[in-house]
Amino acid sequence: MSTTPRSSTPTVFEQQREELVREIAVGMEQVLQNINRLNRNLESIIAVGNEFSSVEALWSQFENFMGRPEENDQAGSRQNEGPHASEGDRDAQDQTFDEGDSTSH
Numbered sequence: 846m847s848t849t850p851r852s853s854t855p856t857v858f859e860q861q862r863e864e865l866v867r868e869i870a871v872g873m874e875q876v877l878q879n880i881n882r883l884n885r886n887l888e889s890i891i892a893v894g895n896e897f898s899s900v901e902a903l904w905s906q907f908e909n910f911m912g913r914p915e916e917n918d919q920a921g922s923r924q925n926e927g928p929h930a931s932e933g934d935r936d937a938q939d940q941t942f943d944e945g946d947s948t949s950h
Contacts, residue, residue: 855863
């Protein structure tokens with residue numbers, strides 16, 4: 846530690862440090878403002894999304910209602926046809942396709 850008295854004028858280092866501290870403070874203030882703006886935008890987006898929750902619930906009910914008969918019909922028809930009915934359908938489709946090719950030549 847030196848015993849020389851400190852002068853009242855700041856050194857170049859202290860001046861630069863004060864300038865950098867001011868720049869950092871300004872930058873932090875801008876970051877804070879941008880975060881607040883982002884937060885408000887996210888809140889408004891969430892609010893708009895929440896307005897559609899009742900519409901989504903209605904469409905979901907409609908989808909579930911319309912999907913039930915189709916699932917029951919498919920399950921019932923497959924049970925009546927037997928386990929290998931789908932293979933026979935494929936063979937019939939292949940034969941129809943082959944016949945279509947032979948007539949087009």
